[in-house]
Amino acid sequence: MTDFKVDLSNCASEPIHIPGQIQSHGFLIALDRQYKVSHCSDNIYELLRETYAKLIGSQLRYIEQLIRGDDQPGFIRDLLNIGKINKSFEQINPFKLAINGETYYLIISASADQYLLEFESSTSDALPDVQKMMGHSISKMLADKNLQSLLENTVLQVKKTILYDRVMIYRFAEDGHGEVVAEAKNEELSPWLGLHYPASDIPQQARDLYKLNLTRIIADVQTTPIKISAAADQDQPLELTYSQLRAVSPVHIQYLKNMGVASSFSISLLCKGELWGLIACHNYTPKFIDFLSRELSKLLGQILSSALEFRQEEIHQQTLEVFSGTLDKLTKQLQETASIEEALTKGPVTVLDIVHASGAVLVYEKNITKIGITPDDGQLTELISWLNQNNNQPLYHLTKLAAHYPAADNYRTVASGIMVVVISKELEEYVIYFKPEQPQFITWAGNPEKQAVMGGNGLMHISPRNSFQQWSQTILSTSLAWSPEEINSALRLQEEITYAINQKAGAIRLLNEQLQRAYDELDTFSYTVSHDLKNPIAAIKAYAQLVARSQGFTDRDRMLLGRINQRADQMHLMIVSILDYSRIGRSAFKYHNIDARALIEDIVRDQSLIYESQNVKITLGSMPELKGDPMMMLQIFSNLISNAVKYSKHGHAPHVHIEGTVNDADICYAIKDNGLGIAPHNLKNVFGLFSRMDNVKDIEGSGVGLAIVKRVVEKHNGRIWVESELNKGSVFFVSFNK
The missing domain is CATH 3.30.450.270 (PHY domain)
Structure with missing residues (x-):
């Protein structure tokens, strides 16, 4: 096997699960699926008095015979078959046996398409009755519900059980670095409690192995690892992920030496399937604890893992209940408040x-x-x-x-x-x-x-x-x-806001449909009524004119008939205006480029003819081109210009100025007069239907013209607004998109 160079380029990918070596305190034999020896540690002679070269390629029965002669043929095969049936070897490990006068534990595990047989001494440097000590340790560990007390009790009980010089609980942070959060040590040792260690001390691949193999012993950092030899037909390194004897990364060995540590033992702590931390045990002289002691120590780790998970779940549930109760109140506010913004930020409960x-x-x-x-x-x-x-x-x-x-x-x-x-x-x-x-x-x-x-x-x-x-x-x-609780709470908030927005959007859409139907019905009604009223009004006017021609009427009678005639004309004007207003909603606009100057100059000529005797001065500035429906544009400017002339003609030196400007996004026209102006309290009603200002009651008008203008402008996706001061004049602005 090629030697592995430890440098900055390959440290992160160091194949620590296939080192090709084992630690020196045990022996290894690997069997293929036909129970033939495929690999063997080079020190096997010390165990079986047979060389690895002769063992490789032999059948399992030869190994069994070397161990027990003919006394119990097939005993290892039987153990393998039991493990295969149970799909695990946990129930049969360790199997105690005597070899050449010494007692060993046989530990069996699966490795890819092979089986590992590992032999370790059954003697230990731990207390002789670990099992008895364990029950006492568990009760001490779980005596306190406080998390920190639980951790402190755990390191103390582990130290009493396996007698290492220093026992720590090392907790991993989110970024992978670790902190010593509990410690039990010999008095002469300096404390490490509270110290932090970078993530590179225990790289990710090592943390992954700690999740699979829950205990790890390094008996003596000074010994030389034992090479594993393989059969000629084995071209892949032996997978040692679940091996008890797997050799240690040389980087980690040097790390322990630099710390002055001669032996180490770790127990993995898992919480919800993830590596929460380690129970890390250090000894400053070589120390070996047997497989059974390690398994009992692993039980302590599993109990602590369960306790950690329970404590964290308890805190998690308490926090969730608080957040959930608050979210329920916030959801109710979203349902009962028309404004999303108000519901989330102004109520008794907010998003915060x-x-x-x-x-x-x-x-x-x-x-x-x-x-x-x-x-x-x-x-x-x-x-x-x-x-x-x-x-x-x-x-x-x-x-x-x-x-x-x-x-x-x-x-x-x-x-x-x-x-x-x-x-x-x-x-x-x-x-x-x-x-x-x-x-x-x-x-x-x-x-x-x-x-x-x-x-x-x-x-x-x-x-x-x-x-x-x-x-x-x-x-x-x-x-x-x-925290996960905060993230979950935020995700639920996201769902509730989305649901509330969709609900409100649906309600608004339904309301808009109802309003549109009501608007269409009202539009049809106003058009029908206005159209049908034209004939009776015309008849009233005609009869009044006929009666006025008859003899025998006094001057007062003729005055009254004249007033009837005037009111009929006024009513006719209002009906025509309503028809025009209704017609706008029904009309389909046809957009064309419009020569605004020609259109406005034509309107001004008409106004000059109508108000010839009033001497109103009308001036024009820049007249940028417009795009819209020509007839509707004519209606807009006719109304605005005629209003400006009409409401300024009785003043001193009446003047109307019309000018257009081109901005980044729109074209805006201003129609300015120096006439009567509009009182501040009337400004909000200027564009309302049948709305007439207090100071123009004596001037002819229907109160519909500006409402028509506003409707036409909005149909063109434009805007109209007014700035005015009473007795000083008004400026009407109308803007259209380019």
């Missing part, structure tokens, strides 16, 4: 109450609503712009925002952590949560950055730290982590 954040903003319908402690408006605008460009996830959370968005370092005390709940990516609508910077003061067991040195061969070699002197570091621009 469903997570442990210091501030939140709701970005909805182009508005930004802040709650709690948040960045300022300018910072939020830039942050939202960055999110629009860089986030494609429905839920996005960070604890180091400045590492991804450097501008956030300016407000890290407010928003080092961020969680973004996307309401609508297309509409750029979000709920954004903030957590402040949480400075961390970490004490490392040595500088975690110093890992490589130049070797004599010119290669950069991994150099496990020679110094474990405490090295302090302050970590800034980092918030507390977003």
Whole structure:
């Protein structure tokens, strides 16, 4: 097998599960599926008085005969068959047997398409009655429900049971680095409690193996590992993932030597299937504990793992219940409040109450609503712009925002952590949560950055730290982590907001349909009534005129008949206006390019003829071209210009000015007069149907003209508005998209 070079380029992929060697305190034989020896450790002669060269290729019955002669033929085959039936060898391990006057444990495990037979001494450096000690240890461990007390009791009981010099619980953080969170040690040793170790000390592939093989012993770091020899037809390295004797990475061996540790033993702690941490045991002289003692220690680890999972689940459920209750109240507010923004930010419960954040903003319908402690408006605008460009996830959370968005370092005390709940990516609508910077003061067991040195061969070699002197570091621009409970709560909020928006959108759509039907019915009704009233009004006017021609009427009678005639004309004008207003809703517009100057000059000529004696001055400025329905455009400008002339003609030096300007997005015309003007309290009603101002009661008009203009302008997707001051005049603005 090719020697494995340990350098910076291949450390991360070091094949620690196929080292081709075992530790020196045991022996290994591998069998293929036909129970023929495929591999053998080179030290096998010490166990069976037979060389590995002769054993490789032999049948299992030969191994059985070397161990027990003819006393119990097939005993290992029987054990293998039991394990195959049970699909596990846990129930038969370890199998105690005597070989050449010494007692050993036989441990069987499956390895890919082979079986491993491992032989270890049954004698141990642990207490003689570990099993009895275990029951006492378990009761002591679980005596306290407090998590820290549980961890402290565990290390104390493990130390009493297996007698290592130092026993620690080492907990992994999210980024892979670890911290010593509990410790029991000999008095003469320096404490390591609270020290942190970088993730590179236990690389990912090692952590993966700790999840599969829950205990790991290194009996003596000074011994030389034993090579595994293979049959000629075996072209793949022997898989040793589940091996008890698997040799140790030379990097890890050197690491332990640098720490002064002669022997180590670890027990994996799992929580919900993931590696939570390790019970790490160190001894400063070589130490071996037998397989049975290790299995009983593993039981302690499994009990602690269950307790950890139970404690975490208990905390998880308590937090979920609080968040869930708050979310229920928020959901009710969403259902009962017409405004999404008001429901989420103004009620007794807000979006800030469903997570442990210091501030939140709701970005909805182009508005930004802040709650709690948040960045300022300018910072939020830039942050939202960055999110629009860089986030494609429905839920996005960070604890180091400045590492991804450097501008956030300016407000890290407010928003080092961020969680973004996307309401609508297309509409750029979000709920954004903030957590402040949480400075961390970490004490490392040595500088975690110093890992490589130049070797004599010119290669950069991994150099496990020679110094474990405490090295302090302050970590800034980092918030507390977003917990699974907070993330789940935010996901449910996202669902509730989406549901509420869809519900409200459905209700609005239904209301719009009802309004449209009512509008169509009213439009039809007004058109029909107006059309049908024209004939009776014409008849009244005709009869009044006929009666006026008769003899015998006094002057007063003729005056009354004249008033009847005038009112009939006025009613006829109103009916025609209503018909025009109704007709706009029915008309299909035909858009053309319009020469605005020609159109407006023609209207001005008409006005000059109508009001010839009033001497109204009308001036024109720039007249940019328009696009729209020619007849409707004529109606817009005819109404606006005639109103300007009509309401300014009685003033001193009446003047009307008309001018158009071209802007980035639209073309805007202004019709300005110096006439009567409009009182402030009347401005809001200017464009209403049949709305007439207080100061124009004596001037002829129907009160429909400006309502018609507004409707026509809106049909062109334009806008109309007015600025006016009483007795000083008015300016009507009308704008159209380019």
